[in-house]
Each structure stands twice: as structure tokens, then as C-alpha cells.
Ligand SMILES: Cc1ncc(C[n+]2csc(CCOP(=O)(O)OP(=O)(O)O)c2C)c(N)n1
Ligand code: SF4
């Protein structure tokens with residue numbers, strides 16, 4: 544098993560500072576869903592991680608903790624995530640993306 | 651080379667991978683994308699085998715987002731870690747022999763000017779410090795002295811990362827590395843000074859812990875190289891493997907190195923300033939309105 548980044552929607556959608564993706568070394572790994580969290584009454588959308596692309600470096604954790612000071616990202620064992628986004632289930636929209644989080648199968 | 655080269659031949663789209671379709675439909679081609687929109691559009695850089703948490707990877711990702719016209723850009727690289735990612739992007743990539751990159755780029759940019767005339771086609775070299783300051787040193791310097799119009803970017807991790815930790819001309823004096831066990835005996839080479847001496851129209855040092863600044867220097871360098879002259883960016887892109895930096899501390903390291911010895915610097919000729927202001931509307935280079943004190947007294 545291995546670690547991937549996991550973003551707490553409730554914390555992220557309260558501000559949605561969009562800082563972490565600017566520091567993730569991997570392309571299109573932390574994306575934004577402008578509607579995530581709206582169903583829970585949050586004002587903004589949320590960042591999410593396409594776990595199939597995450598290399599587990601935890602740079603985003605450092606950025607969210609120390610630069611954004613929001614503490615929304617935790618490294619989590621991939622088989623402990625009830626649901627996650629993966630590249631195949633991301634739809635790009637004219638502005639932003641939409642992700643379908645579903646259980647991930649780990650071989 | 652044009653916007654059309656990425657599009658599918660009729661009938662083939664359903665056979666293309668999702669990432670490719672996303673890139674054609676929601677990528678940056680023909681649009682202006684910025685660092686602040688990251689995470690909301692499909693990038694031209696794909697998955698690649700560079701190490702987890704590598705600052706060089708982050709820099710390459712930011713650079714590719716910052717290309718002013720990705721659909722009219724060709725990258726040139728060489729042996730070293732960076733090419734592992736640069737080659738996995740939806741812009742044509744030319745792989746020079748180790749050290750040849752600025753010679754290859756010279757021929758390429760001249761050829762593109764002959765073929766396409768004034769229509770801008772941007773050539774961007776990205777190579778490691780070993781490839782550029784050691785093995786390719788003469789070709790790098792000669793391309794600058796010849797005033798070849800393309801952008802040279804050094805991915806300066808201060809070591810030969812790809813081959814396991816030999817010192818390069820850009821390693822700091824005294825630095826101990828796996829294959830430099832007694833520590834380096836000479837000073838870090840002053841490539842910034844040499845770029846200025848050789849007549850580069852724009853020279854900058856940058857660290858990727860400031861994404862918007864990376865965006866700004868890449869845009870300026872690529873635009874200036876279209877018409878004014880050679881441009882050079884030297885980016886500190888740490889190797890977390892050879893320098894044993896924990897991956898979650900890579901940005902902390904970048905910040906402290908920037909403060910200690912890799913401060914942001916920018917050198918731009920007056921001709922380049924005027925060109926950016928008049929041609930591309932860069933406000934910072936528009937002539938300042940005369941201040942009251944400077945006005946002649948009535
Ligand atoms: C002519 C030639 N000599 C040696 C090599 C072996 N080689 C491959 S990568 C590399 C070092 C790369 O170091 P650098 O240019 O600093 O890039 P980095 O990997 O650190 O990004 C060497 C020596 C080669 N490919 N070709
Ligand atoms: S840095 Fe933290 S709060 Fe900001 S967008 Fe990323 S996860 Fe959300």
C-alpha cells in the first residue's frame with residue numbers, strides 16, 4: 544500500500560484558496576471542482592486529488608499547512624480512502640472540472 | 651506546426667486516450683492560460699517518470715503553462731532528468747545529444763524563421779546544469795555570442811542528478827556528493843555573468859516557490875527571444891534525491907536557498923523593455939509619466 548494526498552472538502556471549500564495545485568509537481572493531479580461542497584452549503588468549490596497521478600510527495604500538505612494555513616490535506620493510505628477521484632472520471636468543463644469520487648480498486 | 655496539429659483526423663477521436671481528447675478539447679491551445687487557472691484546465695504536460703516531489707518537475711510544469719503560444723513552441727532538451735518530463739508533453743520535443751542542445755536550437759530557430767518568416771515560432775531549450783555549463787558550455791556560450799534568437803533555461807539542481815550525484819560546474823564549493831566525496835574544490839560558475847557578457851537581452855534567476863514569478867520570467871524570455879536576442883533563465887530546481895531533501899520539505903528548501911544565495915534577479919536591455927511595452931503592452935516597461943519634480947520649472 545502507499546500514501547496519497549487526500550483533501551478535506553469541508554475545510555477546503557470554506558476558503559478554496561487554490562494554492563496547492565500551483566505547487567504540486569505533477570500536472571492535473573490537484574484539480575478544482577467549483578461545485579464540490581455546494582451540496583453541504585459551502586460557499587466555494589474544493590480542490591481534489593486525482594489519486595492515480597499522485598506520487599505521494601506531500602508537498603501539497605506543506606503548502607496547505609504552512610502557506611495557506613488551512614490544514615486541509617492529509618496523506619492517507621490509498622486503500623483507506625472510501626472514495627477518490629481518478630483521471631478517467633474527471634470531466635473538464637469550460638471553467639473548472641467535475642470529478643466523480645468513487646471507491647478505488649487497488650491491486 | 652499550428653493549432654491543427656493536435657487535432658484528430660476525422661473518425662479517429664474515439665480511438666484516442668481520454669487524456670488526449672481532454673487536451674484537444676480543454677487544453678491551452680489557442681487560449682491564454684495562466685498559473686492562477688491551474689487545476690481548471692487540461693495541461694500539455696502528461697505523466698512522466700521523474701521522482702516524486704522533484705522541484706525540477708514543478709518548474710517544468712509551470713514553464714509549460716507559461717509558454718505564450720504552446721501551439722507554436724518547440725522544446726529542445728538533452729540527457730538529464732528534465733527530458734523525462736519535457737518529452738511527455740503535447741509540444742514537439744527535440745532531443746539533442748548530451749550538450750548539443752543550444753547548437754540544435756540554433757539551427758532549428760533559424761530554419762523556422764526561414765520557413766515561417768515573421769510568424770512567431772518559439773524555441774525553448776531546457777537542460778540540466780551539467781548539460782549546459784559543463785558538456786554543452788561552448789555551444790551555449792557561442793549561441794549567445796551569435797545572438798541566436800531562442801530561450802535557454804538551465805534546470806539548475808547543482809548536480810548530475812540523472813547519473814547518481816557527480817559534481818557539476820554549478821555545484822557549490824565544498825559540497826559533498828555521492829560521487830564527490832571530498833567535496834567540490836572550485837566555485838560555482840557564474841553563468842548569469844557570462845550570459846550578460848555574451849549579450850543576452852534578458853537574463854533572470856528564479857526559484858519555483860513563486861509560481862507567478864516563474865510565469866512572468868518565462869513569458870518575458872520567450873517573447874523577447876522572438877525578435878530581440880537570446881534570453882537566459884537560470885532556475886534553482888533542487889534534486890531531492892542527491893541532496894537528501896525530504897519531499898515534503900522541498901519548498902522549504904527552495905525558500906531558504908532563495909533567501910541565502912538564489913535571490914530573484916532580472917536583467918533586461920532597454921531595447922527589450924521597449925519591445926515588451928510597445929508590442930505586448932507590458933505596463934511595467936511603459937515610459938513613466940514625468941514626475942512633478944522632474945518637470946522644468948515654469
Ligand atoms: C555524451 C554523453 N555523455 C554522458 C552521458 C551520460 N549522462 C546522461 S545524463 C548525465 C548527467 C545529467 O546531469 P545534468 O545535465 O546536470 O542534468 P540532471 O540530470 O541533473 O537534471 C550524463 C552524464 C550521455 N548521455 N551522453
Ligand atoms: S491549499 Fe488547502 S485550502 Fe487551499 S485549495 Fe489546496 S487544499 Fe484547499
Ligand code: SF4
Pocket residue numbers: 547548566567568569572573592596597598599600601602603604703
Ligand atoms: S502528494 Fe505530491 S503528487 Fe500528490 S497531490 Fe500532493 S503534491 Fe501532488
Ligand code: SF4
Pocket residue numbers: 700701704705706707731807811812888889890891892
Ligand atoms: S534524480 Fe533528482 S533531479 Fe532527477 S528526477 Fe530525481 S529528484 Fe529530480
